[in-house]
Amino acid sequence: MVRCTIDAPQGIGHGLKPMATELSAPAIPLRDPANSFQDMILTLHDFWAANGCVILQPYDMRMGAGTFHTATTLRALGPEPWNAAFVQPCRRPTDGRYGENPNRLQHYYQYQVILKPSPSDIQDLYLESLRAIGIDPLAHDIRFVEDDWESPTLGAWGLGWEVWCDGMEVTQFTYFQQMGGFDCKPVAGELTYGLERLAMYIQGVDNVYDLAFNQQGVSYGEVFLENERQMSKWNFEVADTDALFDLFAKAEAECQNAIAADVPIAAYEQAVEASHLFNLLQARGVISVQERASYMARVRDLARSSCEKYAEKMAPEWAEKYPEWSLV
């Protein structure tokens, strides 16, 4: 906590102690990524900022994975270099456990790094970032184990690994090959750190709620436990399913409306919205097995056509700047 005191006149107030009026220059504690969740995040920000990434803030929408952030999906299209890093809160309604499971959350954080084109030293950079947050690869067994990625929803796939640290998956490492059905030209490298499990490992904690959020004694549980309880209940029991179905239909219509109006970024947002509404409906258990496939196909159509529209809209501009590039 930032120490800050305000000096109030004597005799005034309700038994409050007198406070200093000037803001004393707060002492910024040294980063301690091994003992503080937020310091780990800030250290990653420092590291990737120093390596040329723009540090973005989370996308202000509910989404299931950092990959849905436009800084990843849409920016993976086109020839322009793009280096960005950001934290993205992820919503997985069906993973909610009312705060009772030490490992599962319906809301958690991913740290995303996107580097386009993928630099030749991307693995070294990544390992350097692990060192920065306190993982010594001679003390811990770091491995790159085959794990390819595919998202039919986004018409996307890539090859890469899951990175193991002493047998635990801590990062997804992917070279995007296609997005929205188009070849990625050039290919972007995507790193997705699972922040909570990485922090649990570094802090030596077995329950996510026991994580130290900062250096001043605030725990992850103090920040999120009540949120998990209430949101789990809402996701599984409370949410008005008629309203959700209605919202899904509206998001779908609005997506199509935006595509027709040639504003594909807006269309893409509606696709992301529809995707999350579908996840909520799943958690409420109101989508039958037969319907499930059809809903997934509808979301896929929205996401893909938004990406396609975006690529097609931008293509002339990109081609002008990069003559060797072409959309297909």
Add this chain to the structure above:
Amino acid sequence: MADFLLELLTEEIPARMQKGARAELEKLFTRELSASGVAAGDITVWSTPRRLALIARDLPTETEAVREEAKGPPVGAPDQAVDGFCRKNGCTRDQLEEREVKGRATYFAVIEKPGQQVADLLATVIPYVITQFSWPKSMRWGAASITSESLRWVRPLSGIVALLDGDVIEFELPSHADVYSDASGNLEFKKVGIGLSSGRTTMGHRFHSNGLIGIDDADDYAPKLRAAHVIVDQEERAGIIREGAKKAAKAAGLTVVADEGLVVENAGLTEWPAPLLGRFDESFLDVPPEVIQLTARVNQKYFVCEDAAKNGGGKLANAFICTANIDATDPAVVVDGNRKVLAARLADARFFWELDQKTTLADHAMKLERITFHEKLGTVADKVERVAKLARWLCEEGIVTSERFPAKAGTSIDEAPDSGRSQPSLGLASEELADLAEQAARLCKADLVTEMVGEFPELQGLMGGYYAEKEGLPQEVSDAIRDHYKPLGQGDDVPTAPVTVAVSLADKLDTLVSLWGAGEKPTGSKDPFALRRACLGILALMDGNGLRFSLGMAVFIIFDRVQERYERLKTFDAWTAAKQQQGNLEENVREKVFSSAIELYAHRQKRRLDPDMLEYVKRGLILPILEFFADRLKVQQREAGVRHDLIDAVFALGGEDDLVRLLGRVHALQRFIETDNGANLLAGYKRAANILKKEEWQPGATNPAPEPAEAALIDALDTAEPKAASAIEAEDFEAAMEALASLRAPIDAFFEGVTVNDQDTVKRDSRLGLLARLRSAVHEVADFSRIEG
């Protein structure tokens, strides 16, 4: 002679692809060099997660000059043809030679290929090998991937070492794969963009080594890398893991459960393997050992251990062995991290194990209504219903009895398959057996909706068996649930417990027939529903248990239960196809047999059958399925040394759809054919058949004055025919063969002493008639014309 070293440094290559990659590298390298007439004395290929290396020993330093000739068009051919020929051979028109070929002046191109430095050859061959390299999955990367045509590799390729006797073979890898052309027969290589260059430096272990390592030549490659904590030889790494795991287990008083696949996989994941043993909480041992082993192996690539039991057959111990890729500063830290991950996985597994048991299998089975078996055939619940009825029928009909049939193929069995069968004399009454089989069948797929099988599909059956035991269901039922997928392939145990046999057979028959009818019969290499495997499983069950029944009737019964679906969905695919070839199908004795079997079934059910439907079942399902079985039978019996032509010979008679009886006949036939009598009779038969093929005659003639050999043959046939017929009736195929054997001497004598083509038409017709009679007699046993030799 020179030694060549190639190393391709790559970001982590998936373990499962390394073996194939080594083979591909050797194949392409050898092929491209031999195209220039160069062969290496010895080639070694190594792989680690980060590199592929090849050492070729004793290469020549120069290729030999080659003189090749190509024959072209005749002199005077159109200019276009001659020019094309020149272009193809890289020469000009005035370089062509004229030569006489079969009296015609013809152009020849003579191509002199001078000797070439092997170093130069390698500088073109290696980039070509890299661009032509085929991976199961490959990708583009980096700045060059601004086009779709950029070089593809399994993961980014980051360095190339190419040394011939210590000298760098210099080349630059193109950033694009399509700049090579060998249209002219020569590799052409244009430098495009920024590629990767060959050199002599590589990298050591990712964490134990820093900076670049210079390689002098092929001989110091492995030692230099070893000094940099990289063991390049995958076999050596596998050995370290195998032995290290054994040693670690032994030190803990345990034995490691051998798993060679896991050894190879870990060798593909490490450059400096270090097996480490850890312990997990003993309480997890409540979970079935198969679950623990799978969790450890599939998710974490760990070995598991057993108590070192004194008499073998140890129990799973609470220990695991992971393979680190470093000499860790403190191995205990690495082990502890791995232990935590495994504990979390095992906690999940235990959660599933306990959760699944809160619901009975019968309640789990209700959820099968939500799983589609096949879009035309409905849900798994529908399939279970059919399997339950069929399993019950197999028991009620006495096809599966609790008395194991002593009757292996070839021995006599009193009952014909579709006459009413007697009750089994030992063990469970057929009604009791039928109840158990139906119960087991209704539950056999229930574990598909359990959490555990959702997580580990390979545990299907096994988990159902465990849950059934926990529920206290009869042992026969839990055994049947566990084993009903068996046999899974040749060499797998064939179930013999009657309840298991009934469920397993019913399940496989239903799969085969219902999917076949839905148009999913295997074609070529496509067999998405593994119907071939189902068929082989059925054969193994029938053969291994001596199960006697009419396959045609079983097919009909299954069809009878799915036909509503076929009709509703209008999927008479097979029917339509069959109708079209109706004209080509000969009216066959076998159809009569099937008709009678089916009619008998219908009669018992007091139903009238639609003749159109019967026709469909016969032509669209039974006949093709029977042929499918015949093919599989040949495959299955090949290993047992049964000749496929003999199977054909018996199948060709038609009318037989009891495959155990059919095999009995085949076995007897094989024994017979391998005797002198058999071989000679076959020769006599073939001679008779050849004569009959050429000649025309009036049947029914009788020679009033037969010669002695002729009369002897008539007598022999008079005796043999009824003997053979009654032996076949009694399914005593040995006796039938003996009856045929008695014909051998008379037929030899007949050909010796009697002229068939006599001037006298009556004599001739009568003797040809006699040969025809012989042929028919033999055909009672098998169609000898199908027998080879």
